[in-house]
Amino acid sequence: MNALVEIQNLSTYFKSEQGVVKAVDALELRVHEGETVCIVGESGCGKSAAAMSLMRLIPEAVGSIVSGEIWFAGRDLRKVSKEEMRKLRGNELAMIFQEPMSSLNPVLTIGEQIMEPIMEHQGLSKKAAQARAIELIELVGIPRAKEIAKSYPYELSGGMLQRIMIAIAISCNPRLLIADEPTTALDVTIQAQILDLLRKIKDEAQTAILFITHDLGVVAEMADHVVVMYAGKVVEVSPVVELFEEPKHPYTQGLLRSKPVLNQRRAKLYSIPGQVPNPTTLGESCYFHDRCDQCLDICRVKQPPLRDGGDGRKVACWLYEEESVRGQ
Amino acid sequence: MASTVSEVAEVTRPEQVALRSSLWHEAFLRLKKKRLAMVGLVFLLVMAVVCFIGPFFSPYASGKINTAMINKPPSFSHWLGTDSLGRDILTRLMQAGRISLTVGIASMVLSVSIGALLGALAGFYRGWVDQVIMRVADVLMTIPGLPLLFIMGAVLSEWKIPTDYRIYIVMVMLSLIGWPGLARMVRSQMLTLRESEFMQAAEVLGLRDRRKLFFHLLPNLTPLLIVVATLNVGGAILSESVLSYFGLGVVPPTPTWGNMMDAANTLIDFQKRPWLWVPPGIAIFATVISINLLGDGLRDALDPKQKR
Amino acid sequence: MDSNLLEVRRLKKYYPITGGLFGRTIGHVKAVDDVSFSIQKGETFGLVGESGSGKSTTGRTILRLLEKTEGEVRFQGIDVHALNRQELRALRPRMQYIFQDPYSSLNPRVRIGEALGEALLDHGLLPQTQVRERVLEVMALCGLAPYHVDRYPHEFSGGQRQRIGIARAIMMNPDFIVADEPVSALDVSIQAQIINLFAELQEQRKLTYLFISHDLSVVEHLCTRIGVMYLGSLMELAPRDELFLEPLHPYTKALLSSVPLPIPKKKRERIVLQGDMPSPANPPAGCKFHTRCPYVKDICRQEVPAFREVSTDRFVACHLV
Numbered sequence: 001m002n003a004l005v006e007i008q009n010l011s012t013y014f015k016s017e018q019g020v021v022k023a024v025d026a027l028e029l030r031v032h033e034g035e036t037v038c039i040v041g042e043s044g045c046g047k048s049a050a051a052m053s054l055m056r057l058i059p060e061a062v063g064s065i066v067s068g069e070i071w072f073a074g075r076d077l078r079k080v081s082k083e084e085m086r087k088l089r090g091n092e093l094a095m096i097f098q099e100p101m102s103s104l105n106p107v108l109t110i111g112e113q114i115m116e117p118i119m120e121h122q123g124l125s126k127k128a129a130q131a132r133a134i135e136l137i138e139l140v141g142i143p144r145a146k147e148i149a150k151s152y153p154y155e156l157s158g159g160m161l162q163r164i165m166i167a168i169a170i171s172c173n174p175r176l177l178i179a180d181e182p183t184t185a186l187d188v189t190i191q192a193q194i195l196d197l198l199r200k201i202k203d204e205a206q207t208a209i210l211f212i213t214h215d216l217g218v219v220a221e222m223a224d225h226v227v228v229m230y231a232g233k234v235v236e237v238s239p240v241v242e243l244f245e246e247p248k249h250p251y252t253q254g255l256l257r258s259k260p261v262l263n264q265r266r267a268k269l270y271s272i273p274g275q276v277p278n279p280t281t282l283g284e285s286c287y288f289h290d291r292c293d294q295c296l297d298i299c300r301v302k303q304p305p306l307r308d309g310g311d312g313r314k315v316a317c318w319l320y321e322e323e324s325v326r327g328q
Numbered sequence: 329m330a331s332t333v334s335e336v337a338e339v340t341r342p343e344q345v346a347l348r349s350s351l352w353h354e355a356f357l358r359l360k361k362k363r364l365a366m367v368g369l370v371f372l373l374v375m376a377v378v379c380f381i382g383p384f385f386s387p388y389a390s391g392k393i394n395t396a397m398i399n400k401p402p403s404f405s406h407w408l409g410t411d412s413l414g415r416d417i418l419t420r421l422m423q424a425g426r427i428s429l430t431v432g433i434a435s436m437v438l439s440v441s442i443g444a445l446l447g448a449l450a451g452f453y454r455g456w457v458d459q460v461i462m463r464v465a466d467v468l469m470t471i472p473g474l475p476l477l478f479i480m481g482a483v484l485s486e487w488k489i490p491t492d493y494r495i496y497i498v499m500v501m502l503s504l505i506g507w508p509g510l511a512r513m514v515r516s517q518m519l520t521l522r523e524s525e526f527m528q529a530a531e532v533l534g535l536r537d538r539r540k541l542f543f544h545l546l547p548n549l550t551p552l553l554i555v556v557a558t559l560n561v562g563g564a565i566l567s568e569s570v571l572s573y574f575g576l577g578v579v580p581p582t583p584t585w586g587n588m589m590d591a592a593n594t595l596i597d598f599q600k601r602p603w604l605w606v607p608p609g610i611a612i613f614a615t616v617i618s619i620n621l622l623g624d625g626l627r628d629a630l631d632p633k634q635k636r
Numbered sequence: 637m638d639s640n641l642l643e644v645r646r647l648k649k650y651y652p653i654t655g656g657l658f659g660r661t662i663g664h665v666k667a668v669d670d671v672s673f674s675i676q677k678g679e680t681f682g683l684v685g686e687s688g689s690g691k692s693t694t695g696r697t698i699l700r701l702l703e704k705t706e707g708e709v710r711f712q713g714i715d716v717h718a719l720n721r722q723e724l725r726a727l728r729p730r731m732q733y734i735f736q737d738p739y740s741s742l743n744p745r746v747r748i749g750e751a752l753g754e755a756l757l758d759h760g761l762l763p764q765t766q767v768r769e770r771v772l773e774v775m776a777l778c779g780l781a782p783y784h785v786d787r788y789p790h791e792f793s794g795g796q797r798q799r800i801g802i803a804r805a806i807m808m809n810p811d812f813i814v815a816d817e818p819v820s821a822l823d824v825s826i827q828a829q830i831i832n833l834f835a836e837l838q839e840q841r842k843l844t845y846l847f848i849s850h851d852l853s854v855v856e857h858l859c860t861r862i863g864v865m866y867l868g869s870l871m872e873l874a875p876r877d878e879l880f881l882e883p884l885h886p887y888t889k890a891l892l893s894s895v896p897l898p899i900p901k902k903k904r905e906r907i908v909l910q911g912d913m914p915s916p917a918n919p920p921a922g923c924k925f926h927t928r929c930p931y932v933k934d935i936c937r938q939e940v941p942a943f944r945e946v947s948t949d950r951f952v953a954c955h956l957v
Contacts (some may be wrong), residue, residue: 043794189894189908189909191894192896193909216824217896218896220897220899220902223900244898244900258824259824259827259828261853261898262895265856268835271828272829275793275826526740533758533804533808535758547745548745
């Protein structure tokens, strides 16, 4: 089966005062129709930059995509014109963000903002769009849809606004929904509601979801496949159950061990020593080597490739390479 | 690509260690990267050096009237021509620059000191201190600046103040006009800083007021003060020019850029003798533009949000 | 009860809502509404709740960073809100606060060494000559290197800044620390380091913590007793194991079942609460939770449930328990 999204060797570099930052470094990513793929990693690992690159939303002043291919439904998004890209966004490709408040226009009503993409992409009349907007508001589980359509963003809570963002995102039946930390700013009880809603959308409309998060709990609940990123690189790709049962990369292992889990108290938490490396001073070594508790000699001098294990899992770590490959 | 990145990193590293010495140093390095601001700074420095040292090398520094050389266009002996009393324009331009720059800087220092002090007091103590200071500022701000200056200038002329003193009085006048806006800015900044989380932290530590004010609050105000002060110099130079142009500020024979522009007052001079008024005009224009460029650059360089 | 380091009795913190032409008070935001609990020496008391539950306001009012509206806070027997400025200043070194955002709580123009040492000097706790030595000692304890002493806050990563925040709090050897969401802004791998640091310091220095957090798994890991807040009031208060294994209040149950676990495909009974938390300016009558409670009864809409002790050291405010 062909993948809906197939990203190959994508690199996005940011400019900074200290030098070039490889925000996304040779990313490989595949999302199939109707599947949820989670990109997980800590701040600065490039997970958001990857999503923004896919949407071609990296501002020129910040940085640019320097190489790679982004295949979406048979087209290379790096080669399509700006106009075509604009038509894709909000239509076949939709996105929701961490801060719903700042992604909505404060002076337009909720209804108007939902109607906008419908009229733009589907050419519906104003009246039809209005009816569809109210339908969508009900669909994302907000009661009193007619009243809500007439209200302004500041009148709604964060959880409600995120539902509205989801309504806007699914208004044109997208094939891919990118969700960039959609629940990070929300409380747990509201987060549970939003996750339920996203699962419902996925089940009913077979929408593929690219879910970006730092929360391993959310990953376990949402993902079919997981991509773990560290310092701009993919370090592990795996189906979700296998990843949590038997994490391969030492970073993934460390992440899972350092998260306190409800009803599984331990005397002391494991913690990954040190901190994320400065992105402008990365060398040829494995980026994780100085925090890794299983570091080999080769890790200090050479980057491991992302190797396919054949079982649907990929890992970028010398520990899983043949002795002959890693021994000089 | 990878190798160039790591090279860049290695080159900058030792430098960063050295410049860790102070935040000011870092700000200066950032300023150095702002090309326009540096153009402004260099221009101002050159201007200052030329104005303050130039006249010593001029044979016409005495400013003697020379009836044989009235209103001559630029020539080899008088690079920018001569004025209606036969004086060398270039020499007068430099002497005027001294006065204009001095007036600008001195009145800035005065108004910034008054404004910063009063604004800081109002913002830190609030209550009646705040009320009194800000109401005075409000009153001063409701009176339009230029008419006020004109009235004060006219009063000065009426009182027959000796020319030598007028320049000092002009400075004081300009700073009286200048401080309320600054005081407001400092006060509002102070109010924001007071509520900032690091001031809450200072409260948790039980620090004394004195320490909070001088160690925590004032250093955070300095960047703002520097920017405002810089931009103020430009404003003061402009105001002084306007006053002097109308004969209400510094009056001849003491030259300033403003009263040299007075030449443009007569139609014949304006049309036929541009060397009389174009040079001081350009001097004012270029100086004020440079100051504004420098001010904008400073604003960016000193903005703490710029560093990460 | 002389083992109680801190006693909070019927604490209220209301913010007036002004309106109308003359700015009259037309209502109150009840940020903290009748909260009582005590903290024993050496324990870590957790306050959990969602944003707007009033947990931070409680912490700040306890340390008198905010003035109370009503009630009493006794720290080692001293009525904190009855002290004058001088007395309060003298008490400050004994109770400290750690902020959620270590960056904004550090003065950007002050070097770390000075930021850590200034309070010792200002209170005259140590002669100038010994301050630097003590600063370096505490920095080492908190996992900071000696060369960090001359750096500015912006030169540090988030985790290091929180270490600085912790170092500053323990610098004067306090008895009690309020930690307000100290690990919420940090990445998982760094979060674990800081949580461990909290535990180590407590052991070494016999510290008492009031640990405020919205993250139940972190609270479970660190705290010995936990209070659950909703809309400015305590819903439940219990020792850790009892609260997590057998929560009594419906809100606690919902909260616990909402936490996503890093265990894929695990089936659990989940209570998804409907709607949002009501505004604290206009809290529902009766039990504050009744608008979202799945087990709501008529009495819940009318009567405020008492916050009562149901078994030893277990308190709950619910008509159904």
